[in-house]
Amino acid sequence: xxxxxxxxxxxxxxxxxxxxxxIQTITELHITQQFNEHAKLHLTAIVKEExxxxxxxxxxxxxxxxxxxxxxDGQVRTLFQGLLSQxxxxxxxxxxxxxxxxxxxxxxxDIKRRRRSFQNQNLLYAxxxxxxxxxxxxxxxxxxxxxxxxxxxxxxxxxxxxxxFLKRMASHxxxxxxxEPTATAPKFWFGLPEGRAGIPLSHIHYRIGKNLSAHSxxxxxxxxxxxNENDFISYTIETAQYFRLGDRIVLDGVExxxxxxxxxxxxxIWSYEYVMMNEQGIRQLPIYNERIAGAVLSGTIxxxxxxxxxxxxxxxxxxxxxxxxxxxxxxxxxAEGNSGWHCMPELRDNxxxxxxxxYEKEAVVINSLSTREISFEPEDPRFKxxxxxxxxxxxxxxEEFMLSAHGGGIFIKxxxxxxxxxxxxxxxxxxxxxxxxxxxxxxxxxRAEEAIYLLCGTSSILLDGQSDLLASSVQLEGSEQASTVTxxxxxxxxxxxxxxxxxxxxxxxxxxxxxxxxxxxxxxxxGLDVVGxxxxxxxxxxxxxxxxxxxxxxxxKEALTLAAAFPVAGPMIKGAQFVMQATAxxxxxxxxxxKEEDYGMLSHNFQVASKYADEGDWINAARSVAGTIGLRMxxxxxxxxxxxDSENKSNAIERRVSNIKNDMGNARFR
Numbered sequence: 001x002x003x004x005x006x007x008x009x010x011x012x013x014x015x016x017x018x019x020x021x022x023i024q025t026i027t028e029l030h031i032t033q034q035f036n037e038h039a040k041l042h043l044t045a046i047v048k049e050e051x052x053x054x055x056x057x058x059x060x061x062x063x064x065x066x067x068x069x070x071x072x073d074g075q076v077r078t079l080f081q082g083l084l085s086q087x088x089x090x091x092x093x094x095x096x097x098x099x100x101x102x103x104x105x106x107x108x109x110d111i112k113r114r115r116r117s118f119q120n121q122n123l124l125y126a127x128x129x130x131x132x133x134x135x136x137x138x139x140x141x142x143x144x145x146x147x148x149x150x151x152x153x154x155x156x157x158x159x160x161x162x163x164x165f166l167k168r169m170a171s172h173x174x175x176x177x178x179x180e181p182t183a184t185a186p187k188f189w190f191g192l193p194e195g196r197a198g199i200p201l202s203h204i205h206y207r208i209g210k211n212l213s214a215h216s217x218x219x220x221x222x223x224x225x226x227x228n229e230n231d232f233i234s235y236t237i238e239t240a241q242y243f244r245l246g247d248r249i250v251l252d253g254v255e256x257x258x259x260x261x262x263x264x265x266x267x268x269i270w271s272y273e274y275v276m277m278n279e280q281g282i283r284q285l286p287i288y289n290e291r292i293a294g295a296v297l298s299g300t301i302x303x304x305x306x307x308x309x310x311x312x313x314x315x316x317x318x319x320x321x322x323x324x325x326x327x328x329x330x331x332x333x334x335a336e337g338n339s340g341w342h343c344m345p346e347l348r349d350n351x352x353x354x355x356x357x358x359y360e361k362e363a364v365v366i367n368s369l370s371t372r373e374i375s376f377e378p379e380d381p382r383f384k385x386x387x388x389x390x391x392x393x394x395x396x397x398x399e400e401f402m403l404s405a406h407g408g409g410i411f412i413k414x415x416x417x418x419x420x421x422x423x424x425x426x427x428x429x430x431x432x433x434x435x436x437x438x439x440x441x442x443x444x445x446x447r448a449e450e451a452i453y454l455l456c457g458t459s460s461i462l463l464d465g466q467s468d469l470l471a472s473s474v475q476l477e478g479s480e481q482a483s484t485v486t487x488x489x490x491x492x493x494x495x496x497x498x499x500x501x502x503x504x505x506x507x508x509x510x511x512x513x514x515x516x517x518x519x520x521x522x523x524x525x526x527g528l529d530v531v532g533x534x535x536x537x538x539x540x541x542x543x544x545x546x547x548x549x550x551x552x553x554x555x556x557k558e559a560l561t562l563a564a565a566f567p568v569a570g571p572m573i574k575g576a577q578f579v580m581q582a583t584a585x586x587x588x589x590x591x592x593x594x595k596e597e598d599y600g601m602l603s604h605n606f607q608v609a610s611k612y613a614d615e616g617d618w619i620n621a622a623r624s625v626a627g628t629i630g631l632r633m634x635x636x637x638x639x640x641x642x643x644x645d646s647e648n649k650s651n652a653i654e655r656r657v658s659n660i661k662n663d664m665g666n667a668r669f670r
Contacts, residue, residue, distance in 0.1 A: 012268040016076070017043070018066040020058065021098060022051040029265035031067065031080050031181070033245055035282070036167050039104035039181030041065060041080050047098045052089045055098055059087045064184070065102040069242075069270070077242070078182040079263060083107055106179040106186045108136060110163035115297075115315040118155045120323040125149050125169060129190055132162050138185035145175035145191030153361040154325040159291045166190070171287040178245055192282060195246030195258070206251070207236040217285055231280040234259070238273045249276055257282060288358040297353045299365075301345055307331070309345065309365055311353060327353060329365045346389045 017026060028044040043065070047055065063084040069077045082102035090097045118128055125146035133139040157165045167177050170190055180187040211232040218227060235251055243249065247258045256276035263272050302321045303310030310324035329351075331341055345351055345368035352367040384396040395402045400418075404411035409425040422428065430436055438444060446452060451464030459471040 011270065012265065014070045015265060015270055016068040016070065017045075018064075018068070019100075020063050021047065021055050021100075023047055023098065026265060027097070029067070029263075031263040032261070033179070033181055034260040035176035035178055035245070036284070038107050038110065038163075038179050039080060039082065041067065041082055041102040042100075043102075044097055044099050047089070047096050049096050052091075052096050052098075055087065055089060059084060061085070065100070081105065081182050081184050104179045104181050105183055106163060106188050109133070109139075109166075109186050110161045113159050113161055114157050114165075115159065116157050117297075117313050117316055118151060118157075119311075119313075119319065119325040121151055121153055121325060122323075123151050125151065125172070128155070128169065129166060132166060133186065136186045140185070140187045141190050142188075142193070143190040144193065145170060145173040149173075154327075154363065156289075156292060156297075156355070156360045156363075158289055158295055160289055164289075168287040168289060171284045174283045174285075176282065176284045189246070192257070192279070193244075193246035195244060195248060197248040198250060198255070199243070199247060200250045201237070201239075201241075202251075204237055204239060204251075209234055209236070211281070214281070218283060227280050227283070231278045233278060233281070235276045236273065237276065238271060240271055242272065243274055249274075251276065255279075290358055292355050292360065293358045295355045297355075299351055299353055301347055301349045301351060304344060304347065307342070307344065309351070311351065311365065313353065327363055327365045330354075343386070 012026065015026070015029070017023060017029075023045040025046045026043065027046060028042070030042045031039065032042075033039045061083060065080070065082050065084060066078065067080040069079055071077055080102075082104045084100060085103050085107065086099075086101040088099050090099065118131075126143050126148075128151065129141055129143060129146070133141055155169070160168070163177070170177055173191070175191040178189040178193055180189075210229065211234065212229060214232050235256060237251075243258045243261065245258050245261060248255050249258060250256075257279045258274050259277040259282055260275035261272060262274075263270065297313050297315055299311035299313040301309050302312050302319065302324060303326075305326065307329055308326040309329050310321060310326060312319035312324070329344060331343060349368050351365050353363055354366045355363050380397070382398060385393070387393040390405075391407050392405045393403075393408075395404075400413055400415040402411055402413045406425060409423075411421075411423050413421040413423075415421070448463075451462070453463075454461040460468075461470075462468040
């Protein structure tokens with residue numbers, strides 16, 4: 001584009017200064033502009049003596065200083081609008097001078113240092129810039145650098161003004177900021193402005209130079225693959241022509257970009273000095289905030305995934321959980337493979353975010369600082385403690401090691417002097433595929449408030465206010481000590497008396513049937529017969545002999561289950577599990593039986609058993625039906641074989657139960 005560049009001298013008379021101060025004569029005026037800096041005005045002028053005090057007293061940082069130029073066509077061009085930053089009065093030989101400095105309105109963005117984070121990795125740089133300038137009235141930006149680029153990692157503004165922070169963001173693209181010098185609000189370019197293009201200049205004085213250090217730094221940073229040393233050649237010219245930064249000037253056939261300007265009023269003449277550069281050479285090296293290195297920010301955990309956490313940093317007023325960045329959590333110890341100490345913090349825990357370098361993306365979370373109360377006060381610094389939100393704790397001291405849960409209601413304590421203590425408010429189970437050994441050189445103390453059950457194979461011991469023993473052979477040692485004998489004759493006489501007593505207690509028919517298994521079958525049959533008279537079950541299942549298989553249908557299975565709950569039928573069944581299996585039938589059966597008023601003792605037993613069954617006490621329910629459970633006895637009385645199914649069921653069962661009770665009264669243990 002061909003632009004008329006005819007020069008016309010601009011004099012003092014063409015410059016207009018607008019300010020709150022009573023200025024008589026301008027002696028010196030400079031306006032400078034350059035990339036990444038605020039436009040700056042420096043003024044020296046003569047004021048009246050009586051105005052000096054008011055200049056000092058009334059000056060504020062919001063005082064507007066404006067410089068304009070009258071154009072030949074009658075229009076007015078604004079050269080500068082800015083805010084007062086410095087002011088002083090000097091008196092020299094009775095003449096009073098005011099010296100002031102003003103900065104463009106972008107200076108408002110360069111006053112307050114801030115701490116805040118931008119954690120949304122999908123956030124566009126353009127949106128970040130807009131969010132930064134949003135609090136400033138009528139602020140505006142033209143972005144020629146970022147396009148649609150996303151942050152890709154968390155960005156931290158740390159002890160930086162908004163202007164410093166945006167300069168650093170622009171450097172991510174090798175771009176610069178350019179303040180608008182004539183606006184009355186913070187307005188700037190993010191990146192090099194387009195400017196006017198193709199403005200020719202000829203027959204003009206200039207200086208030329210080459211900035212080799214800038215080229216060396218650019219290539220050293222890995223940013224100089226597409227630049228060479230000639231891209232860092234610059235021209236300095238002086239002219240009365242007005243150009244804006246970003247304008248493209250054609251000088252000696254080479255297009256250059258106006259990168260700096262300095263307007264000066266000297267000896268009544270207004271002139272400009274410009275520095276023009278190759279556009280490739282206007283490249284900002286990456287700017288880093290060195291204050292970030294070593295910085296630590298506190299935050300609250302709002303998300304956990306494997307070994308990473310999301311944070312709401314306390315420097316931010318709010319933080320959307322789904323937009324928060326994932327930070328690695330520094331564990332106490334880690335090694336190759338699967339070894340190490342993995343101990344992640346809990347949600348809402350307070351932690352520290354540590355920045356080991358100037359790069360925000362290297363941030364790591366350290367030091368989980370819980371505000372929850374712990375179950376003890378560690379007065380001794382040698383105490384070691386670990387706890388989680390659900391109440392599980394580990395404590396180590398010089399004397400003991402303790403693991404606890406459920407608020408201390410469940411714990412294992414290992415004490416140097418007191419030994420090992422296991423405590424549980426609920427069940428305590430010891431399970432192993434091999435052996436468990438309990439041994440004591442002094443005493444083994446096992447206590448329970450309600451019951452103790454010991455089961456091994458077909459043998460068992462049940463202690464719950466009554467003592468039941470079940471085994472193929474039970475040996476009892478009397479607590480009354482035998483009288484002392486002094487000679488062989490007395491020993492022989494005592495043995496004879498014991499033998500006679502033994503023979504008297506054994507029924508004749510019992511001696512011949514001691515090994516007969518029919519007695520056990522009869523006991524089971526008794527249980528089946530009892531089931532048979534309960535209306536909800538029906539006909540009595542039959543057991544012909546020990547070699548005949550039973551019908552495994554529903555009725556037989558339930559009958560056998562109930563039979564197993566009777567005292568003499570228990571040995572036929574392994575363990576106490578049949579009592580539990582009977583739960584499907586006993587409640588209904590016993591409740592139904594209580595309605596039969598003519599069943600005599602059977603009805604009474606079932607009434608008692610029904611009460612236990614309602615309470616879920618199956619062992620005492622079974623005891624109420626036939627006396628006791630788990631006892632394997634060989635009685636000295638007669639065995640009452642039950643074979644008659646034609647007699648009245650109620651009377652027969654009542655009689656059979658009575659017979660067995662009588663047999664049990666004459667029981668002896670083997």
